[in-house]
Amino acid sequence: MTLEISAAARDALQTWLASARALNGVSENTVTAYRGDVLDFITFQTRHHGEPQGLAPLARITTSDMRAFLAHLRAEGVASRSMARKLSAVKSFYRWLAEREGFEPTAVLSARSPKFQKKLPRPLTEDAARAMIGTVEMQSQQGWIGARDAAVITLLYGCGLRISEALGLTGSHWPFGSALRILGKGNKERIVPVLPVAQRAVATYLDLCPWPMAPDLALFRGARGGPLNARLIQKVTEQARMQLGLPATATPHAMRHSFATHLLAAGGDLRAIQELLGHASLSTTQAYTSVDQVHLMKVYEATHPKA
Known part of the structure; x- marks a missing residue:
């Protein structure tokens, strides 16, 4: 029974x-x-x-x-x-x-959780991130779809958005201006700066997009006019990384990791990066410090007062 x-x-x-x-x-x-x-x-x-x-x-x-x-x-x-x-x-x-x-x-x-080694983010190099955006754009024979895919990846890398956040944007968000108000995990709101390159990428896509925009409709559209499916971005990224000879870890989410890592390498403040990423805990953001130890040691050597 x-x-x-x-x-x-x-x-x-x-x-x-x-x-x-x-x-x-x-x-x-x-x-x-x-x-x-x-x-x-x-x-x-x-x-x-x-x-x-x-x-x-x-x-x-x-x-x-x-x-x-x-x-x-x-x-x-x-x-x-x-x-x-x-x-x-x-x-x-x-x-x-x-x-x-x-x-x-x-x-x-009181039950003890099994120990496991946390997977650290695997960011792309700056050159690889730029190459990914350019190669993604070349994957479609339809110009507007290539421009769309490049715009999405540019937002992941240029603004540190999650793919769900990028695809959750609507016509009401455009034009972006210098910053975007993003509703992230747990309905937590944050403000992220928008670089001119990201604004231009989205503007190029919208100029080519055959579907009319409206405040209540998805900003990024599928081939038939509906909201763009995240799986399509994952697929086109996979095609691009294979052409570039990048590892399987070069995913759309890796572009967000790359955004954080490159900011850190440029001297960005960990707390500020936490805010930009929308992490609830600083410990989550601190994982990025483990992927750039070489840079951190260089900073240490250059700035630490010697006896």
């Missing part, structure tokens, strides 16, 4: 997801990941104990239960990074559930 998750547990999960969406402004992709991770946990505990896990059983989860869950994930071949993400989602759910139901969640919250 297949054991099912209790209705009370499902209701609690849905209520938590709704509150995360409303109060924390998390994206739908994040909500989907949370739902899957916590469902995996509850499903395992249901099978582990041989009975549906209602709210009372969930409140009695022990350290042994947590160890069994992590051992199960390892046996399933789940990578350490994914295990850490799942455990983080479970802990977030339990903090909320414990406060609502009035129990002590120590057994869950």
Whole structure:
């Protein structure tokens, strides 16, 4: 007989997801990941104990239960990074559930996340970034599509935008002026400067675009006039990097990494770069310092007072 998750547990999960969406402004992709991770946990505990896990059983989860869950994930071949993400989602759910139901969640919250080596950003060199923009533009036989793709990549590299942020721009954002107001992850707003080269790239695209612009329509359009799909930008970037002989890490997101790294190399302030990227935590931005150690050592040697 297949054991099912209790209705009370499902209701609690849905209520938590709704509150995360409303109060924390998390994206739908994040909500989907949370739902899957916590469902995996509850499903395992249901099978582990041989009975549906209602709210009372969930409140009695022990350290042994947590160890069994992590051992199960390892046996399933789940990578350490994914295990850490799942455990983080479970802990977030339990903090909320414990406060609502009035129990002590120590057994869950004290579970140790598996260690894994964080992947550092792999930026392109300045020459490679410029070559990427030029090569992307040559991938389409239709001039306006080539100009469109180049404009998108220019915004990723010139303004440090996420691809979702660039493709989320509408006609109401144009003309850009000297700065753009961007609504990023968690509905957090930030202001990013717009370089003249980025303004020109977008202006060239709009001059060639056959589809009429309107304030409520996507700025970047697909071949049939609808909003541009991120997968198309990923595909054209892949084609360009293969022509240039660049590694597989030369993705659209690498252009954003390159923006931050090149700013840092030019003496940019880490806090200012954090604001430009829209990172919630400085520790996220600090990852970029690890990819430019040679430059940092040169600065150290040139500026540190010698005895």
